[in-house]
Amino acid sequence: MITCSAPGKVYLFGEHAVVYGESAICCAVELRTKVHVEKSESIIIESTLGTTGIDHETHPYVSYAIEKMQQLANIEGVRIRIESELPVGSGLGSSAAVTVATIKALDILYECGLSLEDIAGKAHEIERMVQGNASPTDTYVSTMGGVVMIPQRKKLPLIECPIVIGNTNRFSSTKELVGNVAKLRSEFPEIIEPILSDIGQMSLLAEKLVHENDYETIGKLMNVNQGLLDAIGVGSAELSTLVYAARNNGAISAKITGAGGGGCMVALAGKDSTSAIANAIEDAGGEAIITKNTEEGVRLE
Ligand code: MEV
Known part of the structure; x- marks a missing residue:
């Protein structure tokens, strides 16, 4: 079994404005979502929201992450279990964290060799699919950690x-x-x-x-x-x-x-x-x- 985790985030400045290309400063915080993955007979996704297969209503981020990784690897059956310290829909970046941690865990399990930039890019594409007009901030910060200025992708010192x-x-x-x-x-x-x-x-x-x-x-x-x-x-x-x-x-x-x-x-x-x-x-x-x-x-x- 492979377990990966990714952090949530808070914005010091710039939410909403960043959607229109303005600058934002965001920092990763020590609250994490853990994703456990192992090969299995079929696709199973388990979280506090329930147990499903690919299901774009209940588990949209994980379902799209599996489908995206299926373009790189032969993923027929995998069991994915999500544990999170980040409350869903609370503005702390729970959707970015679960997406990023799922992609990283599948990347390791199926030896796809993705870079951190690749992971952040794929996670951003998934957020756009689910949310519409999403900026790359949450997914980039959850992937890279630290205090980050977007869209410059510049790391700043920790607060x-x-x-x-x-x-x-x-x-x-x-x-x-x-x-x-x-x-x-x-x-x-x-x-x-x-x-x-x-x-x-x-x-x-x-x-x-x-x-x-x-x-x-x-x-x-x-x-x-x-x-x-x-x-x-x-x-x-x-x-x-x-x-x-x-x-x-x-x-x-x-x-x-x-x-x-x-x-x-x-x-x-x-x-x-x-x-x-x-x-x-x-x-x-x-x-x-x-x-x-x-x-x-x-x-x-
Ligand atoms: C949501 O955490 C932050 C917003 O700026 C949306 C986005 O950047 O995609 C409101």
């Missing part, structure tokens, strides 16, 4: 302060939210395009700040990014409640991460404020996850 995630536990559909932003942008291009471009500018400014470990200034900009995400309609009352709970309890910054609507927010924690932020998120009705970023992308366990 040294702790990261606290607040999960609203409200499922959010990336496809739907990306579609809503596209609609708003086509209705009001002269208003929405500059907002998306401002978000991209923040990522460009933040590149230098990440190199300088200037988390205070990064935090100020992340808070501005939060305001602009609200402006393009991807906020929610629950997300805002968690954002303010974190900010009022020592967070340097707090914003939505991922598609928004529901899902998660992310806070950079100030010195010694990690537990206070986590407690405040829980008291405000969210689920707090204390984590850190990681240099490690997809790996063989």
